[in-house]
Amino acid sequence: MDPYKVLGVSEDATQEEIRAAYRELVKKYHPDQYANNPLSDLAQEKLKEINLAYDMLADKSQQGHGPSGGAYGAGAGPGMEFAQIRDMIVRGNIQGAESALNAIQGRNAEWHYLYGVVCLRKGWYDQAREHMQKAVQMEPNNVEYRAGLNNINSMSFGYGRSYQRSGMQGDSGGLCNICATLWCADCCCECMGGDFIPCC
Numbered sequence: 001m002d003p004y005k006v007l008g009v010s011e012d013a014t015q016e017e018i019r020a021a022y023r024e025l026v027k028k029y030h031p032d033q034y035a036n037n038p039l040s041d042l043a044q045e046k047l048k049e050i051n052l053a054y055d056m057l058a059d060k061s062q063q064g065h066g067p068s069g070g071a072y073g074a075g076a077g078p079g080m081e082f083a084q085i086r087d088m089i090v091r092g093n094i095q096g097a098e099s100a101l102n103a104i105q106g107r108n109a110e111w112h113y114l115y116g117v118v119c120l121r122k123g124w125y126d127q128a129r130e131h132m133q134k135a136v137q138m139e140p141n142n143v144e145y146r147a148g149l150n151n152i153n154s155m156s157f158g159y160g161r162s163y164q165r166s167g168m169q170g171d172s173g174g175l176c177n178i179c180a181t182l183w184c185a186d187c188c189c190e191c192m193g194g195d196f197i198p199c200c
Contacts, residue, residue, distance in 0.1 A: 003053035015058075022054045022083075051083070082110050089114070094121045109138035113145050120152065128152055 004011050007021045027033075029047045034040040058081075081104065088097040098118050104111055116131035132149040139145060 001049070001053065003056040006049055006053035007057070018054070018057050022050065025050045054083070082114065085114055089117055089121065094118055098122075109135045109142065109145060112138065113142075113148060116148060116152075125152065125155070 004013070007018060007025065009018055009021050013021075026047065029043045029050065031040065031044060031047070034043040037043075081100065085097045085100050088094075088100065097114070101111060101115050101118065112131040113135035116128045116135065119125075119128035119131060129149070129152045132145065132152055135142070135145040136149050
């Protein structure tokens with residue numbers, strides 16, 4: 001199998017181009033697109049092939065023999081590892097996602113973003129904001145990271161206002177946790193090609 005042909009990129013493609021092609025293909029062949037469709041099995045097989053191709057190119061880049069300079073440069077961990085961590089978060093396996101992130105040596109913008117999402121799901125808002133800010137500082141043009149930071153800042157502002165109005169600390173915390181969980185699920189689903197909350 002030629003991973004470049006599977007992803008539809010040239011052999012001199014940058015890691016960012018490979019990542020973009022991977023995301024487009026995942027969105028195209030995601031199981032949600034083939035619900036109750038006789039082609040769902042074929043789409044699932046195609047998705048496995050896409051994941052394998054991406055994994056191969058990420059590993060090759062990690063060894064220094066392939067494209068470099070993208071989000072998964074030296075020491076950052078294979079891109080597929082981050083994709084698997086995103087999948088863990090979507091499935092609610094926060095402890096597994098946290099363990100996998102802690103096992104990665106290189107901590108790039110993607111690492112900080114995902115760790116911020118994990119912190120948010122655990123209710124650690126200050127740490128979540130800190131990691132999201134770090135991700136945005138490292139990759140200021142990344143729309144996903146900026147949206148994540150903006151959402152955390154918005155939730156914090158809403159929490160403060162709710163607290164001031166009600167004078168009851170405990171009541172608004174539960175709502176914040178629900179909103180945070182829904183937002184994280186939507187972000188992760190969209191990154192993997194789905195759409196948990198269609199209106200957002």
